[in-house]
Amino acid sequence: MTDGSSTGPSPVWEEYQGARTGTDIECEGWRQEAALRMLNNNLDPDVAEDPENLVVYGGIGQAARSWDAYETIVEELRSLADDQTLLVQSGKPVGRLQTHERAPRVLIANTNLVSKYDTWEHFRDLDEKGLMMMANYTAGSWGYIGTQGVLQGTYETLAEVGRQHFPEIEGLRGKIVATAGLGGMGGNQPLAVTMNQGVCIVAEVSEERIDRRIETGYCQEKADNLDEAIERAREHAERGKPYSVAVPVNAVKMLESMLDRGIFPDVLTDMTTAHDELNGYYPLGYTTEEADQFREEDPDRYVEEALDTMERHVDAIIELQDRGTVAFAYGNNIRGQVADHRDGDEPWPLSGTPADERDPFDFPGFVPAYVRPLFCRGKGPFRWVALSGKEEDIYRTDELVREMFPDDESLHRWIDLAQEQVEFQGLPARICWLGQRAEDDKSDEPLSERARFALRVNELVGKGELSAPVVVTRDQLDGGSVASPTRATEDMKDGSDAVADWPILNALTNCAAGADIVSVHGSAGSFGLATSSNNHVVLDGSDLAAEKARTVLDADPSTAVLRHADAGYEEAIEEARESDVHVPMRETGPLDYETE
Numbered sequence: 001m002t003d004g005s006s007t008g009p010s011p012v013w014e015e016y017q018g019a020r021t022g023t024d025i026e027c028e029g030w031r032q033e034a035a036l037r038m039l040n041n042n043l044d045p046d047v048a049e050d051p052e053n054l055v056v057y058g059g060i061g062q063a064a065r066s067w068d069a070y071e072t073i074v075e076e077l078r079s080l081a082d083d084q085t086l087l088v089q090s091g092k093p094v095g096r097l098q099t100h101e102r103a104p105r106v107l108i109a110n111t112n113l114v115s116k117y118d119t120w121e122h123f124r125d126l127d128e129k130g131l132m133m134m135a136n137y138t139a140g141s142w143g144y145i146g147t148q149g150v151l152q153g154t155y156e157t158l159a160e161v162g163r164q165h166f167p168e169i170e171g172l173r174g175k176i177v178a179t180a181g182l183g184g185m186g187g188n189q190p191l192a193v194t195m196n197q198g199v200c201i202v203a204e205v206s207e208e209r210i211d212r213r214i215e216t217g218y219c220q221e222k223a224d225n226l227d228e229a230i231e232r233a234r235e236h237a238e239r240g241k242p243y244s245v246a247v248p249v250n251a252v253k254m255l256e257s258m259l260d261r262g263i264f265p266d267v268l269t270d271m272t273t274a275h276d277e278l279n280g281y282y283p284l285g286y287t288t289e290e291a292d293q294f295r296e297e298d299p300d301r302y303v304e305e306a307l308d309t310m311e312r313h314v315d316a317i318i319e320l321q322d323r324g325t326v327a328f329a330y331g332n333n334i335r336g337q338v339a340d341h342r343d344g345d346e347p348w349p350l351s352g353t354p355a356d357e358r359d360p361f362d363f364p365g366f367v368p369a370y371v372r373p374l375f376c377r378g379k380g381p382f383r384w385v386a387l388s389g390k391e392e393d394i395y396r397t398d399e400l401v402r403e404m405f406p407d408d409e410s411l412h413r414w415i416d417l418a419q420e421q422v423e424f425q426g427l428p429a430r431i432c433w434l435g436q437r438a439e440d441d442k443s444d445e446p447l448s449e450r451a452r453f454a455l456r457v458n459e460l461v462g463k464g465e466l467s468a469p470v471v472v473t474r475d476q477l478d479g480g481s482v483a484s485p486t487r488a489t490e491d492m493k494d495g496s497d498a499v500a501d502w503p504i505l506n507a508l509t510n511c512a513a514g515a516d517i518v519s520v521h522g523s524a525g526s527f528g529l530a531t532s533s534n535n536h537v538v539l540d541g542s543d544l545a546a547e548k549a550r551t552v553l554d555a556d557p558s559t560a561v562l563r564h565a566d567a568g569y570e571e572a573i574e575e576a577r578e579s580d581v582h583v584p585m586r587e588t589g590p591l592d593y594e595t596e
Contacts, residue, residue, distance in 0.1 A: 007067070008052075008067070009051075009052045009067065010067040010070055010071050012070070012071050012074055013040075013043060013051070013067070013070060016040045016043075017044070018040055018041060018043070018044030018045070018046065018047070018426055018427075019036075019037035019038070019040040019041040019044065019387075019389070019426060019427050020037060020040070021037075021387070021390075021427070021468075022388060022389065022468065023467065023468050026078055027077055027078050027079075027080065028078075028079065028080060028081055028082060029082050030469050030538055030540040031082070031105045031516045031538045031540075032077050032078075032080045032105055033077075033387070034387060034471045034516065034536065034538040035077050035086075035105060035106050035142065035516070035517055035536070036074065036077045036078070037387055037427065037471075038142040038143065038471060038473075038517075038536065039063060039064070039070075039073065039074075039077075039142045041142075041144075041145075041385070041426045041427045042056050042063040042139065042142050042143075042144050043056070043063050043070075044425070044426035044427075046146070046425045046426055047145070047146045047425045047426040048063075048144075049183065049184045054066070054067070054070065054091075054133075055139075056138075056144050056184065057136065057139055057144060057183065057184025057185055058134075058136040058139065058183070058184060058185060058273060058275075058276070058280065059134075059273045059275075059276040059279040059280035060133075060134045060276065060279045060280075061134055061135060061136030061137075061139035061184075062091055062133045062134060062135065062139055062140060063091070063139055063140060063142060064091045064092075064133075065090055065091030065092045065130065065132070065133040066091075066092070066130065069091055069092040072092075072093050073086075073088065073093050076093050076096060077106075080096065080105060082101055083098065083099060083100050083101050083103075084096055084097065084098055084105075085097050085099040085103055085104055085105060085107055086105065086106045086107070087107050088106060088107070088108040088109070089109055089110075090110050090112075090131070090132045090133050090135065090140075091110065091133040091135065091140060101544065102514045102544070102547070102548070103511075103514070104510075104511060104514070104515055104516055104517060104518045105516050105517065106516070106517045106518075107511075107517075107518055107519070108140065108141055108142075108517065108518070108519035108520070109519070109520050109521075109522075110133070110135030110140040110141070110519060110520070110521045110522070110523075111123070111132060111133070111134055111135050111140070111521055111522045111523040112520065112521070112522030112523075112531075113522055113523075113527070115528075118522065118523075118527050118528040119527050119528065120278075120527050123523075123527055134523065135521050135523075136521075136523075137475060137476040137477060137521065137532060137534070138473075138475060138476065138534065140519065140521060141476065141517070141519035141521065141534040142517065143383075143473040143474070143475070143534055143536065144184075145385060145425070145426070145427075145429040145431065146184075146424075146425030146426060146429075147184065147185075147187040147188045147213075147216065147425065148188070148418075148422050148424075148425070148429065148430075148431055149381070149383065149429075149431055149475060150185050150188050150381070150475070151188040151191060151192055151418075151422065151431065152414060152418075152431045152432065152433055153371070153381055153433075153475070153477075154188050154189055154192035154330075155192040155195050155196065155417075156370075156371065156374065156433060157192075157328075157366050157370045157371055158171075158177070158193060158196045158198070158267075159171060159196055159410075160370040160371070161267055161326060161328075161370060162175075162196060162198075164370070165267075165326050166266075170197055171196040171197040171198065172193065172196045172197055172198030172199075172266075172267070173197035173198065173240050173242075174198075174199075174237050174238070174240045175198050175199065175237065175266035175267060176198070176199045176200075176201060176233050176234070176237050176265045176266050176267070177189075177193045177198050177199065177200045177201070177265065177266065177267040177268070177269070178200075178201050178202075178203075178254070178255070178258070178265035178267070178268050178325075179200065179201075179202050179203075179268070179269045179270055179271060179330075180203040180204065180251030180254065180270050180271065180272050181202070181203075181204060181251070181270065181271035181272035181273065182202060182204040182206070182210055182212075182213045182218075182219065182246060183209060183271075183272075183273055183280075185271055185273075186202075186271030186272065186273075187209070187212070187213045187216075187218050187219075188218060189202060189269075189271055190202055190213065190218055190219040190220070190244030190245075190246065191217070191218045191219070191244070191421060191422070193242075193244060194220070194242035194243065194244050194421075195242075195417050195421065197240075197242050198242060198267075199233050199236045199237045199241075199242065199243045199244070200219075200233075200243070200244040200245070201229050201230065201233045201245055201246075201247065201254075201265070202219065202244070202245070202246045202247070203246075203247055203249050203250065203251040203253075203254040204246055204247075204248060204249075205248065205249070205250055205282045205287075205288050205291075206248075206288050207222075207248045208288075210222050210246040210248060213246065214246070216423050216425065217421060217422070217423045219244045219245070219246050220244045220245065221243075221244070221245045221246070222245070222246050222247070222248070223245050223246070223247045224247075225247065225249075226249055226253075226257055228247075229245045229246075230261075230263060232245050250282060250284050251270060251272055251313060252284050252309055252312050252313045252316060253284065255268075255313070255316035255317065255320065256316055256350065258320065259316060259319055259320065259323075259350075264320055264323045264324055264325050265325055266325065266326065267325065267326045267327075268320055268321070268325045268326070268327040268328075269327065269328050269329070269330045269366070270313070270317070270329070270330060270332065270334060271330050271331075271332055272313075272332060272334070273332065274310055274313075274332040274333060274334035274337055275332050275333045275334075275337070277303050277306040277307055277310070277337060278295065278299055278302060278303050278306070279295075281306045281309070281310065282306070282309075283302065283305035283306045283308070283309045284309040284312070307337060307338070307341040308341075308349070310334055310337050310338050311338050311341060311342060311348070311349055312349050312350050313334060313338075314334060314338045314360050315348045315349060315350040315351050315353070315358075316350055317363055318358060318362050318363060319350065319351050321362070321363050327363040328363060328364050328365065328366050328369050328370070329363060329364070329365045329366065330365075330366050331365070331366065331367075331477070331488075333486050333487065333529060334360075335360040335361050335363075335365075335486065336360070336486040336529065339359075339360040339361065342355070342360070343355075364491075365486065365487060365490040365491070367487065367488050367489075367490060368490050368491040372564075372569070373571050374433065374435070374479075375478075375479030375480075375488075375560055375564060376479070376560075376561070376564040376565075376569045376571035376572035376575060377435045377436055377437065377560075377561070377571060377572070377575050378436030378437070378448065378479060378480075378557030378558065378560045378561045378575065378579075379433050379434065379435030379436070379437075379479070379557075379560075380433060380435065380474065380475070380477075380478035380479050380557070380560065381431055381433060381474050381475035381477065381478060382431070382432055382433060382434045382435075382450055382474045383429060383430065383431040383432070383472070383473055383474055383475070384397060384429065384430055384432075384457065384470050384471060384472045384473070385427050385428070385470065385471045385473070386427060386428045386429070386466070386468070386470055387427065387468045387469050387470065387471060388466070388467040389427060389428065390428065390467055390468075391424060391428045393428065393466045393467055393468070393470070394424070394428040394429065394430050395419065396460065396465060396466060397430060397460075397466075397470070398415045398418075398419060398430065400453070400456055400457065400460070401415055401432060402415065404452065404453060404456060405449070411432070411433075414432065414433075415432070418430065418431075431475075434448075434449040434450045434453060434557075435448065435450070435479075435557050435560075436448045436449065436557045436558060436560070436561050436575055436579050436581065437449050437575075437579060438554070438579035438580060438581075439578040439579050439580075446580065447550060447553075447554045448553060448557050448558065448579070449557075450472075450553040450556065451549055451550055451552075451553040451554040454472050454537065454539060454549035454553045455546055455550060457470050457472070457539050457549075458539040458540075458541055458542075458545050458546050458549055459541075461539055461540060461541035461545075462541030462542070463541075469538055469539055469540040469541070469545075470539045471536055471537070471538055471539070472536070472537050472539060472553065473517075473534065473535060474534065474535070474556075476503075476521065476533060476534045477532070478556075478557075478560060479557070479559075479560025479563065479564065480502060480506050480556070480557070480558075480559030480560035480561070481502075481503050481507075481532055481533045481534065481556075481559070481560075482502075482503050482530065482531070482532040482533075483497075483498065483499055483500040483501075483502055483503050483530065483531045483532075484529060484530040484531075484532070485497035485498045485529065486529055487529075487530070492567050493567050493568045493569055494566075494567040494568050496566075500531040502559070502563045503520070503532050503533045504520065504531070504533070505559060506533045506556070506559045507519070507520045507533035509555050509556065509559055510535040510552060510555070510556060512555075513548070513551040513552040513555045513556070514547065514548045514551055515535040515536060515537055515548065515552045515556075516535075516536050516538045516548070517534075517535065517536035518533070518534070518535055519533060519534045519535075520532075520533050521533070521534075535552060535556060537549055537552050537553060558579075558581045560572075561575050561576050561579070561581045562576070562581065562583060565581075565583050566583070
């Protein structure tokens with residue numbers, strides 16, 4: 001980066017070392033204070049992958065563009081008035097405008113490039129000049145809560161894998177799930193497997209990452225070598241005991257070794273950082289130290305070898321699928337990377353399969369295979385954060401979930417498992433997949449699950465039952481807030497996979513409804529393949545917070561229902577009808593798509 005900014009960690013950040021807690025605030029109000037604490041929580045050493053370099057997760061996903069930008073954001077938030085809005089462009093504060101009390105306090109636009117220039121090459125040029133940063137999803141929108149943030153999504157995905165493929169057993173009991181990647185996103189996988197009663201064997205090239213996941217309770221053990229890991233996994237699977245083991249090895253080496261040994265896991269996926277072939281994925285044949293040096297010395301050749309390794313990786317996944325393994329992609333764009341990289345005439349490198357007989361997309365993505373019915377109902381990765389820093393506040397909200405949704409057994413099971421097995425990182429937080437389902441609200445003005453829950457939390461803050469305000473937010477990979485044709489919107493029924501109007505509409509909706517922070521991201525580590533949006537609402541016990549909870553958190557999941565109803569999904573059309581989500585042209589327009 002050549003923008004003249006300071007290169008070392010900021011002394012302001014070193015003083016914070018995470019978010020401040022308690023009820024004393026350093027800003028003009030709680031909405032500004034919440035933004036400051038969420039920013040610093042993203043950069044908590046217990047939360048972020050590389051906070052000394054402003055990296056939160058995903059290889060290079062940052063919370064601020066530079067340390068100078070970080071310090072200025074902190075200064076601006078401290079003095080931001082209740083009727084002003086701070087503008088942040090790719091991690092740099094660029095303006096403070098007079099707006100009004102119900103307007104967002106912070107508006108963020110990250111990594112947005114016009115179509116022709118939406119490439120890694122152009123981004124890296126801008127990044128080097130200090131004009132842009134990679135924000136991923138919740139890194140640049142200040143909504144990351146550590147590994148828990150994606151845990152329930154993986155848990156729900158694997159639960160559906162069990163229901164579809166192994167209906168005769170409890171979850172994944174006795175089944176072996178093989179995967180790779182224990183970074184900020186992938187680190188959740190072993191725990192998600194054991195929560196579903198399964199056995200997980202996970203490859204990770206970095207022993208430091210393995211040790212961190214074991215320390216935080218996301219993985220149980222580390223094996224010295226692959227033979228030891230396989231033996232332990234088989235032993236626990238035969239006994240029907242949940243278990244997870246990590247092995248310090250490249251994913252491709254693990255999968256090719258399994259094929260050589262005739263060992264075929266029951267389920268196979270991958271959460272390596274394949275979306276970033278330079279800073280995220282490790283090519284075969286190098287230790288992490290050797291690969292890091294290789295990257296610095298010859299980045300072009302590094303990228304080529306990383307993509308060659310991905311090609312073998314995908315080939316191995318499809319080979320195992322052909323032998324009976326249930327395989328699915330889990331959002332890292334490894335299939336798309338290989339599709340773009342492959343020479344169309346060359347046979348596949350591992351199997352020797354002719355080019356015209358195999359396609360990188362021969363195994364499905366997780367959303368069309370397992371998650372889309374939830375998105376149709378507006379259900380997705382909703383989360384909340386206790387600004388008090390007290391775990392007791394989260395446990396009280398857990399009880400509130402049980403009180404408000406007494407008949408949702410799967411939700412209760414999730415809360416029980418999360419309380420027992422999930423360690424908090426940074427500010428205590430909880431992810432909980434709530435959705436629309438306004439039909440369950442028997443009041444005169446039915447609201448979504450998210451809005452009803454937030455209103456009750458706001459009441460608890462106002463009554464002092466929670467010791468400080470709570471921020472509600474979500475992941476950007478939600479039903480109405482993302483367009484990503486190789487991930488969340490892959491294989492849409494009407495062919496609208498790449499239509500990015502929907503996340504833009506979602507962001508505009510959140511602004512109109514009065515969210516406290518609204519962000520729009522043009523990439524999630526894969527240029528030209530994702531547009532997403534996010535929101536935050538601060539529940540401080542006030543009437544204004546109640547208004548915002550009612551409008552924002554009813555409208556936000558409704559956009560998921562609208563997006564999928566417009567695409568012709570019967571579950572979404574039914575949800576719109578039952579929850580009174582108005583869909584224009586319901587009789588004469590897109591909703592005439594033939595439903596299956």
